[in-house]
Amino acid sequence: MADAQASSAAHEAWELLTEVMMGQRSRMLAIASEFDLAPAQVMALKSIEPGSPKPMSELATLMRCDNSNITGIVDRLEARGLVARRPGDRDRRVKMLEVTPEGEELRRQLHGRLSRPPEPLASLGEEDARALRDILARALGRNDD
Amino acid sequence: MADAQASSAAHEAWELLTEVMMGQRSRMLAIASEFDLAPAQVMALKSIEPGSPKPMSELATLMRCDNSNITGIVDRLEARGLVARRPGDRDRRVKMLEVTPEGEELRRQLHGRLSRPPEPLASLGEEDARALRDILARALGRNDD
DNA sequence: TATTGTTATACTCTATAACTATA
DNA sequence: TATAGTTATAGAGTATAACAATA
Structure with missing residues (x-):
């Protein structure tokens, strides 16, 4: 019964938190389109930290989607010169993703807007x-x- | 300077909150696919409250998307028998959306999973x-x- | 044989613009 | 003229399955 009581306050807190999150949806969408990026592209760009290249498969894991999606998302980011594919050192099957200087700059601006x-x-x-x-x-x- | 201090704690809280939200993304996606619904369909279904029919344009406003998107989303929900279009009483241009009994039941189950x-x-x-x-x-x- | 990334395919979401039927 | 919803179109995300190169 202590459990039922405990989950009641947590439950109400979660409902309020959901409300806060819903309220942020349009803000996120607006910021993404401000930079001419689709939401998935924003997530990808945020996930690739400058100085620590990531295999494509790791990005897929972080974004909870199939490897095959990442190909297209990275294609578009690469076409804009924001990220680059580099061959892996050990395993020649993997491609490492890194942020270009332009990508770093855009990432900084994005963070500035999203972190407020x-x-x-x-x-x-x-x-x-x-x-x-x-x-x-x-x-x-x-x-x- | 009181302002700078104040925003520092709020800033850190927001970063943590963002982390909580990111952690919920896969959960949301998993629950949606459990019910064979696309995320936008879940949002639409949640937005139409039983007993209070909504014009399609109002749903578009709530979902922050164009009216034209709603047509397709509602088409698919209607094809599954979850919602229904009803003619508006006064203005014959508007179509009112209501949840069917099947839709209500699915809505209940959805809420049970999402509200935890x-x-x-x-x-x-x-x-x-x-x-x-x-x-x-x-x-x-x-x-x- | 198994895995990384790609391609092909099909479906959904998204915005824009043109259209209809009302108002 | 203006508005609610549709249709047409095009681009982007998504999963599945089949594939090439590599392990």
């Missing part, structure tokens, strides 16, 4: 913002004790 | 869960004071 807290969070008082941060850190297992 | 808090939230202690709920309620303007 949306209205609901920005409107929180300092005390609430800190408490929220700490609770989320615990939820994600970033224990600071 | 995901791992990070479910793992929170009761005190954190309540605090999280209250902070999110304030963030969304659900003031209880």
Whole structure:
């Protein structure tokens, strides 16, 4: 019964969180189209960190989609000069993805736009913002004790 | 400078929140495919509440997409017997969308799967869960004071 | 034999523009 | 003229299956 009580507050929190997320959908879409990128392209670009090339299959895993999709997504990013395919060193079947200088710049701009807290969070008082941060850190297992 | 401090905690909270949301993506996709629905179809079905028919244009607004997309999405839901188009009472140009009994049942099942808090939230202690709920309620303007 | 990435195919989502039937 | 919904079209994402090169 302690369990039922516990899940009630978590349940309500999840419903509110869902609402926050839904509210961000249009913002994300707007930012993506600002940069003339499809949402999947944004996700791919965010996933490839400068300085640490990734096999295509790893990108597929991160994006939870089939390898065959990645071919097209990377084709389009490569056509725009944002990422590049490089042959793998050991296994000649794999192709490593890396961000070009242009890609890095766009990535920076994207991050600048996406990392800004949306209205609901920005409107929180300092005390609430800190408490929220700490609770989320615990939820994600970033224990600071 | 109080502002810079304030946005720092909100900023960190937003980064953590983004992480929570990303973690839910595959869950959402999995649940959608469990019911043989595309993500946009899930969103449409969730948006049409039983007992309160909606014009197609209103669905387009809710889903942040063009009217023309809604035609196809509703076509497929209607072909599966989940929603129905009904002529508008006053303005004969509009078509009202309503959920069929089958649609209501599927909606119920969907909600049952989607409304369950995901791992990070479910793992929170009761005190954190309540605090999280209250902070999110304030963030969304659900003031209880 | 198994795996990485590609290609071919088919379906869904998306926006734009042109169209219809109403208003 | 303007609006609600459709159709036509084109581009992008998605999964499946078949394939080439490599392991």
